[in-house]
Each structure stands twice: as C-alpha cells, then as structure tokens.
Amino acid sequence: MKFTLSWLRDHLDTEAGVDEIARTLNAIGLEVEGIEDRGAALATFRIARVIEATQHPNADRLRQLRVDIGDGVERSVVCGAPNARTGLVGVAALPGEFVPGTGVTLKVGEIRGVKSEAMMLSAREMGLGDDHSGIVDLPADAPIGASYVKWAGLDDPIIEISVTPNRGDALSVRGIARDLAAAGLGTLKPWSAPPVPATYEAPLNWKIEDPRACLHVLGRAVRGVKNGPSPQWLQDRLTAIGLRPISALVDITNLFTFDLGRPLHVFDVAKVKGTNLTMRMAREGETLVALNGKDYVLTAEDGVIADEAGAEALGGVIGGMPSGCDEATTECFIECALFDPVRIALSGRRHDVRTDARSRFERGVDPAFLRDGLEAATRLIIELCGGEASEISEAGAEPAWKRSATLRFERVATYGGLDLPTDEAMGRLERLGFAVQARDAASVTVAVPSWRNDVASDLSAYHAGGGALTQYEGLDRARAAKAAEGCAAIEPEADLVEEVLRLGGLDAVPAVSLPALAVIPPPAFTAKQSRAALTRRVLAARGMLEGVTFAFMEAKTAAMFGATPDALRLVNPIAADLDQMRPTPVASLLLAASRNAARGFGDVALCELGAAYRDVTPEGQAAVAAGVRHGSTPRMWNTPARGVDAMDAKGDAIAVLAALGVPMAALQVTADAPGFYHPGRSGVVRQGPKVVLATFGEVHPTVLAALDLPGPAVAFEVLLDAVPEPKRRKKGAPDLPAFQPLRRDFAFLVDDTVAAEALLRAARGADKALISDVSLFDRYQGKGVPDGQVSLAIQVTIQPREATLTDVQIEAVADRVVAAVAKATGAVLRA
Structure with a gap:
C-alpha cells in the first residue's frame, strides 16, 4: 500500500514528519517497507524560460534555444523536442547534474557545431512518467529560477507499507490515518458525503439473480459528463503511487479505491445492452474481454455482472472492455457493490487476475459504506466532469454486520504482559472507533465498527438474510449455516487485547517468558x-x-x-x-x-x-x-x-x-x-x-x-x-565387579518331554548371589543317549563379588546347580 505524505495529511491533522510517521507505523503493526523521496534526484533542476527558439543551422530536426534560468545568464541549448518554442516555460538541467531518466550526468557539449550548455527536460527524462513526446510545458506564470521540485510539490515523500491479510481497512489512506490518530499522532479529520440531489430516473436497474454473485449493490448514473484527462492534482496523486492516469472517470474510481478503500466501477450507459445489470454466476465457458485486454473463459463458480449481451465484468475483480468508459462517454453508471471475500479470492486466483479491487474485496471492505461511497463518488464526478445525477438503483440489502466484543481488563496483562490502566485501554479502543456499550470495573463491552471485519469476526456477517454462505465451498446451505454458527463462537477478546497493545507500540510490550512446566522438557514422542x-x-x-x-x-x-x-x-x-x-x-x-x-x-x-x-x-x-x-x-x-x-x-x-x-x-x-x-x-x-x-x-x-x-x-x-515400559531408575555408578567371572559347562540327560526353559530356570535359581547368567549351547539326541531322553548342555557364569572363590567354593556352587536341576526336572549329569 503506497501513499504520499500530503495525501495522508488530507485525512490526518498532524505536524509529524515522515520519519516520526514511519516509526509510529512500525510500532502499531503497519510495517513500513520503504520511503521514496522523488524530489531528491530532481532537487537541482530549475524552472527555465526559452527566450528564443530558432532552427539549428546544421540539422533539420534540432532547434537552437536561448534559455534563462533566472540567474541573469543566457545559455545556449540544442533541443530536438517538437514543442520547443519561444516563450515556453520548462525545466532545465545544468552541466554536472544527473538526469535520472537517462542515467547520464550532463556535460557542456557541442552538437553539429552549436554549443549546448544545458538540457530542457521531458517528463520521462526526469523519471516522472512515460511521456517523451516533448519537453515539459509549464504554465507561463511559473517562477523562473525556482526549484521545480518545490514548485511542483514533488518534495512529497511516498510511504509504502505492508498490509497483513486481515487488515483490509489499512488498504486505504483514511484507514491508515485513523490508526495513526488512535496512536496519538494527530487528529483524524472529519469526513462526510452529503447526498447529491437526483434529477432523473436511473437508466439502468440492478438485479441480483444469484446471491452468491453479490450481496448488496448500489448504482446511479451521471449524464452530461465530459470524460477528458483528469486534473493535474489527481494525475500526480495516482502517478506517485505507481498508477497510470487514464481518464477522469477511471481515475476517480482508482482514487476512491486507495483513498477510502472503496473500489468502484463505471459503465458507459450507451454501451450496456438493455436496461438491467444482473449479478449472476457465469455460465460454463462464457467469455469476458477484460479491461486489461485479455480474454477470460469463465466457470460456473465465477460471479459476473451481465447485461443482455452477456458478462460485462468479473464482479469485484476486473471490468470488461465492451462497456468501459472512454473519451466519447457522455453518461456513466457507477457501480458500488459488496461481494463475498472468499469467492472473489477464488475467482482471482483461478484466472490469475491481480487488481487493487480484488485485494480489497478478498480482505473484506466496509459493508456499511456503500451509500456514502456512492454519494462521494457522484459528487466528485460532477465536479470534475460535469453533468447531473440520477436516482440510486439498489438490489440486495446491507448485511447484518453489527457485532460486539467484551474485554476483561486483566487480559491485557495475562495475554499481553502489559500492566495498563483501564482508562487508557478504553481510550485506545474508542479512538479506533469502538463504541462503549457496557462497562464495569472488570470489563467493557464495545460495538465493533463496520470497517474492522477482522475483529470478533463472524462469517455470517458477510451474508444478508437469504444470502449465500459461500465461505464454505462445496457445502450445502444447511451445513454451511451450521459451520458459520460455529465460527461466531470464536473468542473475540484476543482481538481487542491486540488492538490495545499495538496502539501503545508493539515495542513497548515487555518480553515475558512462558512459565517453565518442568526443569526437563517433556519428550517429543510418547x-x-x-x-x-x-x-x-x-x-x-x-x-x-x-x-x-x-x-x-x-x-x-x-x-x-x-x-x-x-x-x-x-x-x-x-x-x-x-x-x-x-x-x-x-x-x-x-x-x-x-x-x-x-x-x-x-x-x-x-x-x-x-x-x-x-x-x-x-x-x-x-x-x-x-x-x-x-x-x-x-x-x-x-x-x-x-x-x-x-x-x-x-x-x-x-x-x-x-x-x-x-x-x-x-x-x-x-x-x-x-x-x-x-x-x-x-x-x-x-x-x-x-x-x-x-x-x-x-x-x-x-x-x-x-x-x-x-x-x-x-x-x-x-x-x-x-510390553511393559522399562523402569526408569536413577543413574548411579556402574556395577563393575572387581573379580573375573568363571564359566562352567554342564551336560544333563533329561526326558525329551521336559522343556529346556525349565532346566535353565532351575540352574539360575541355584545360587542367585553368584550365578549371573545361564545359557543353553547344545542339544543332542542320538547315539549314546538313551531313547526318550535328550542331552542339554548349558553354560553357567559365576561372578564373585567379595573375594576370589576357592576350588571348594566353586565346587559347592556346581553341586547346587546339579541338585537344583535334578530336583526341578529329574535330569542327571551326563557322564
């Protein structure tokens, strides 16, 4: 989102400079991406008058000029501009100055034998546009020798901010001014839209055939207009933010998009077929020739504005070429509508169309601003283009957008970590436009303003009675309504806490660590x-x-x-x-x-x-x-x-x-x-x-x-x-016996019906203090072993812990193993 400092001051009464404004914007969450000072590169250029313009003696397409830049010295300039003439007032650059549009630093030169001591500049050479048809032609009363930057008002910095997807209101200069005023950086100037009297019946009527295509729409015609170039102040304002001036009618709609966040569209009444403009869903395969010159094949999921001949605009995204206004337009029809944000986003993404209107509608525009926006646009069109206004045509109804939210004052500290007086918290909300409905010592309930659809948002607020619940693509109406009811229960208190915190500056919010739940963090996996x-x-x-x-x-x-x-x-x-x-x-x-x-x-x-x-x-x-x-x-x-x-x-x-x-x-x-x-x-x-x-x-x-x-x-x-979980034991010193283990082998004859496991278990239990392990290493049945019996050979590991075992002690352990196995299984030691 771009805007100039002077444009901001049209809505904000403040003496703050651009640096202070930028710091405040960053502090309240509207991150400044850049500040462009267009006048810095043009600061040395002066307004100059052509004293005399004569034909170059050695070139048919060049003119020899004598130029006065107000310092009492006449300079010779060779110029190829077709509009160079005696008495013309333009802009001159002197040797040593850098011309941004050409990337050249001027030097005194000689062209076809004639000395050139300066350069008369075109708009493109100054980097102020694409016009290179001739040198800049200023009014005759422009002060000779004065700084062109100051005279033309180009010492007006351009500020660019990034806007998060939830802040549709910040895609307007007035919305930004409102936030700055709420943060204490000046006062928001009053704004109103007095009704424009109607003098004739509207030539076109609105019809909403499918509520999925549009929720609410107003429109009115203005006849007797002259659609020429817009005034210089309007062209300068649009050029500063990167838009190309087209015509007065189109430029006015672009102005309202950025100034008030209210996208508009104008139709040429003479080009519309029939007397109705219909909001409907596109027919599968229907085509639209858009204002950008491209053809789009529409789908049944796209909402369009159509006349009797077919689609004339992709609603809320881009207008159509056949009904667009041009220099021959004498009667225009202004469209001011409210569209479903999700459907706008899906249509724009489907057809890869990125427009300023789409970026605002898909974030959500002010649903209560249609009539005021239409009245203001009508008045400006009459001021700039002349004409008279018709009655207002309307279809649909204003959505039930009104909602409230409650803030418990303690939540500012518990959610945000900031101990703030309750009156200050209240004041910040009120300066943003939140009206107090009820208050006690612990909490306050406020009415959410219509332009803040991101606070305490209820998806059903976008839908008028009987409207389509298109936030949920692919769901039937009953399921969509139920889903919207669930969304209405989203806790809005956190939204209010965020508003209170950011208006004091996000950098003022203290860093508070989350409480440690345990000294050792819990495992990531169960x-x-x-x-x-x-x-x-x-x-x-x-x-x-x-x-x-x-x-x-x-x-x-x-x-x-x-x-x-x-x-x-x-x-x-x-x-x-x-x-x-x-x-x-x-x-x-x-x-x-x-x-x-x-x-x-x-x-x-x-x-x-x-x-x-x-x-x-x-x-x-x-x-x-x-x-x-x-x-x-x-x-x-x-x-x-x-x-x-x-x-x-x-x-x-x-x-x-x-x-x-x-x-x-x-x-x-x-x-x-x-x-x-x-x-x-x-x-x-x-x-x-x-x-x-x-x-x-x-x-x-x-x-x-x-x-x-x-x-x-x-x-x-x-x-x-x-499988049981292994027991967690405190780690201690490893159990490392100081004495070497002993291993003794035993072979037992046992009935082949006896399980080897029983024999091993008996051997382990023979002396639990000294026997650390018993394993089976051989099973034999055949020659030398009686029928019905089997030879099982085991290895017993004896681990002394207190002293080295004597032969007598070792033999005693062996005897206990033999006895224990014999008692448990009936086995005998094999000879």
Whole structure:
C-alpha cells in the first residue's frame, strides 16, 4: 500500500514528519517497507524560460534555444523536442547534474557545431512518467529560477507499507490515518458525503439473480459528463503511487479505491445492452474481454455482472472492455457493490487476475459504506466532469454486520504482559472507533465498527438474510449455516487485547517468558510412538521390508487366523473380498507374500506395525508388530541358503523385545501358539505365566495351502501394548565387579518331554548371589543317549563379588546347580 505524505495529511491533522510517521507505523503493526523521496534526484533542476527558439543551422530536426534560468545568464541549448518554442516555460538541467531518466550526468557539449550548455527536460527524462513526446510545458506564470521540485510539490515523500491479510481497512489512506490518530499522532479529520440531489430516473436497474454473485449493490448514473484527462492534482496523486492516469472517470474510481478503500466501477450507459445489470454466476465457458485486454473463459463458480449481451465484468475483480468508459462517454453508471471475500479470492486466483479491487474485496471492505461511497463518488464526478445525477438503483440489502466484543481488563496483562490502566485501554479502543456499550470495573463491552471485519469476526456477517454462505465451498446451505454458527463462537477478546497493545507500540510490550512446566522438557514422542519407531528400525536392520496393508480382508480368509465376530464385519466394504476386520496383521502379510510368490519372487521378509481386531471395544484393537518370512534365507559368503524355520521368527520377536527393554531372563516360551501356527514348531513368549508378549513359529500347512503359498513360511507377532515400559531408575555408578567371572559347562540327560526353559530356570535359581547368567549351547539326541531322553548342555557364569572363590567354593556352587536341576526336572549329569 503506497501513499504520499500530503495525501495522508488530507485525512490526518498532524505536524509529524515522515520519519516520526514511519516509526509510529512500525510500532502499531503497519510495517513500513520503504520511503521514496522523488524530489531528491530532481532537487537541482530549475524552472527555465526559452527566450528564443530558432532552427539549428546544421540539422533539420534540432532547434537552437536561448534559455534563462533566472540567474541573469543566457545559455545556449540544442533541443530536438517538437514543442520547443519561444516563450515556453520548462525545466532545465545544468552541466554536472544527473538526469535520472537517462542515467547520464550532463556535460557542456557541442552538437553539429552549436554549443549546448544545458538540457530542457521531458517528463520521462526526469523519471516522472512515460511521456517523451516533448519537453515539459509549464504554465507561463511559473517562477523562473525556482526549484521545480518545490514548485511542483514533488518534495512529497511516498510511504509504502505492508498490509497483513486481515487488515483490509489499512488498504486505504483514511484507514491508515485513523490508526495513526488512535496512536496519538494527530487528529483524524472529519469526513462526510452529503447526498447529491437526483434529477432523473436511473437508466439502468440492478438485479441480483444469484446471491452468491453479490450481496448488496448500489448504482446511479451521471449524464452530461465530459470524460477528458483528469486534473493535474489527481494525475500526480495516482502517478506517485505507481498508477497510470487514464481518464477522469477511471481515475476517480482508482482514487476512491486507495483513498477510502472503496473500489468502484463505471459503465458507459450507451454501451450496456438493455436496461438491467444482473449479478449472476457465469455460465460454463462464457467469455469476458477484460479491461486489461485479455480474454477470460469463465466457470460456473465465477460471479459476473451481465447485461443482455452477456458478462460485462468479473464482479469485484476486473471490468470488461465492451462497456468501459472512454473519451466519447457522455453518461456513466457507477457501480458500488459488496461481494463475498472468499469467492472473489477464488475467482482471482483461478484466472490469475491481480487488481487493487480484488485485494480489497478478498480482505473484506466496509459493508456499511456503500451509500456514502456512492454519494462521494457522484459528487466528485460532477465536479470534475460535469453533468447531473440520477436516482440510486439498489438490489440486495446491507448485511447484518453489527457485532460486539467484551474485554476483561486483566487480559491485557495475562495475554499481553502489559500492566495498563483501564482508562487508557478504553481510550485506545474508542479512538479506533469502538463504541462503549457496557462497562464495569472488570470489563467493557464495545460495538465493533463496520470497517474492522477482522475483529470478533463472524462469517455470517458477510451474508444478508437469504444470502449465500459461500465461505464454505462445496457445502450445502444447511451445513454451511451450521459451520458459520460455529465460527461466531470464536473468542473475540484476543482481538481487542491486540488492538490495545499495538496502539501503545508493539515495542513497548515487555518480553515475558512462558512459565517453565518442568526443569526437563517433556519428550517429543510418547512411549508408544517411540516404541513403534524403535521396532521399525530393529526389523529393518534384520532385513525386513515394511508393508502397509488393508486392515480388512475376506471373512473366509480371516477365519483361518482367529475369531471373526459379526460386529467386525464391514457393512459397506470397498470390495467384496474386503469385508472383515483382520484378526492379525500376519494374515495380511501372508497374502502379500502369496502375491509375490505368484509373480516369481518367493523369498520375502515382510513386516508391518498395524492393528489386530478382536472385538469392537477400544481394548479389542491391539497394536501389533508382525512379520513374515517365506522361502529361503539370504545366502551369505560363509553359509549356504536354507529354508526359513521357526527359530528365524523367534529371533525376530526376541530382538524386538530386547530392543524394547524387556529383560531376557524373565521370559519363558510355551507351546500353546494360535491355531494358524504349526503345532510343535511354534511358541508363545511370556513374561510370567499370564502376560503374553509375542507368538512365533511356522505357519500351518493347511493355511499355506488355502493361501496358495508354497512352504516353508514363518511368522511372528509382538503385542506392543503388552510390553511393559522399562523402569526408569536413577543413574548411579556402574556395577563393575572387581573379580573375573568363571564359566562352567554342564551336560544333563533329561526326558525329551521336559522343556529346556525349565532346566535353565532351575540352574539360575541355584545360587542367585553368584550365578549371573545361564545359557543353553547344545542339544543332542542320538547315539549314546538313551531313547526318550535328550542331552542339554548349558553354560553357567559365576561372578564373585567379595573375594576370589576357592576350588571348594566353586565346587559347592556346581553341586547346587546339579541338585537344583535334578530336583526341578529329574535330569542327571551326563557322564
């Protein structure tokens, strides 16, 4: 948003200079992006008069001038401008001065034998426009020798600010002046729009065919206008902010867009077909030739202004060429409308049209300013172009924009960290235009002004009774209305706190640290999330590929892996063979392995972290880390490939449990695996007799046959929800015994029906003070071992802590191991 200092002072009564204004703008949240002093580069240029202009003796297209710049010295100037003549008053640059439009520093020269001691400048050479048809032609009474910058008012800095998307009111010079006045930098000047008397009936009428296209619109005609160039003050004002003056009518609409934040559009009445202008949605494929000269193909989601011939403007975004005003216009029709901000934004983005009108409508304009804006524009058109005004044509109704907000004074301190007197907080809000409705010692309720649609915003405020709720694209009216009701409940108090704080200067708000909730910050991930991530890494490190499969499958297939209650049957499955929630992810992985095998890739190792479904309760949905291996193990340089077996699956399950911190000594394996495993080649890993942590084993041959998957295949499940969280203990000194451990091997003969786990457990309990570990390293059955028995060899680690053990003490420990194993399992020491 750009504006000049003098333009700002049209609305703000202040003696503040540009630097103080810039500091205040930054302090109240309207960030200054730049200040341009156009006069700085032109400060040395002087107003000069051509005493005499004669033909150059050696060039047909050049003129020889004698120029007076008011210092009593006549200078010779060679000039090629066609308008150079005796008596012309223009602008001269002397040798040594820099001409910004050409990038050249002047020197005394000689052109075709004639000395040139200065340069008469065009507007483009001074960087003041594109006109290069001739030198600047000033009024005859311009003071010769005076600074051109001061005489022309170019010592007027241009200020540019950035405006956040919520501050549509700050896209107007008056809105900026209002904020500065509220911040204490001057007084906002009064503004009014006296009605313009109507002298004839409006030649065009408004019709809102679809409320999505427009909410409220006013219009009136002015006949007898002369649409020539706009006056110099208006052209200068637009040129200063980067706009190109076009004609008086168009320039007036641009002025109102920036001055008051009220976009307008003017139609040439003679070019409009019929007597109605209709606000409607575009017909699919309808075209519009816009004022920028481009053709646009419209969609059914674009709101347009149309006459009998078709679309004449993309409402709120850009006007159309066929009905635009030009020098021949004698009667214009002013459009002043209110559009849906979201629809304007979507249409502008859809067609990549960026205009000043769009940037204001999509942020939200003042819904109560239509009539005053139309009256003011009518009066200015009559002043500059002549003519008389018609009656006002209107369609729609002003939206129910009125709303209130409540501020508890304590919130200024608790939300903003600033201890501010209540009267000061009140005063800041009132200076912004918030009217007090009710007040007590603790709070105040204010009426929000119409131009601040970002405060206590209720989306329904944009919609008149019966209007379209288009903030919610794609929703039907009932759902959109319900959504708008929810938005109305947004807490507006924070908006008021922000207004109070920024008017005192954001730099005055103290920096307050958030309270520390704990000395050590909480972990970024929950224990469940951390477990899942760790499990994925462990399985990936073991060569498994993670899959993501459907959590449902065919009921007949699911029944092979567990119960399939009707409550877990899908009422509306996405496919006929995906109608049952799976009992275990193993089933999904085996189906994936079957599809791979059918395509010639039989050796797979797949894993998945997913859900297993037992019933419809939350407890019936278990988090499971499952894996499947099929075919052969990878061939290594030192070992040949072999078919996968139950121990591969057990190793995967145990690796996950170990990584999750489960103490290995506390685990035991039982043979009661689920029915889809091979009996005798599967197991259940438990922690104690009741807590099941994992299952593993070969997949039952009947299941493999049903899935058309040739064996062998093994699988495992780790029940992540059942894995206990490791106990967090305070770190102390590491337990590093000072004595070397001893290892003794024992081989026992035991009935082959006895589980090795029972033997290991008995050995560990033989002497808990000295035995630190027991492991099985060999199992033998065959020659030398009686039928029905098996040889189990274990290694016992003895860790002395207080003194080196003597032979007698070591033998005593060994005897206790043998006795404990014999008592628990009936095993005898193998000879």
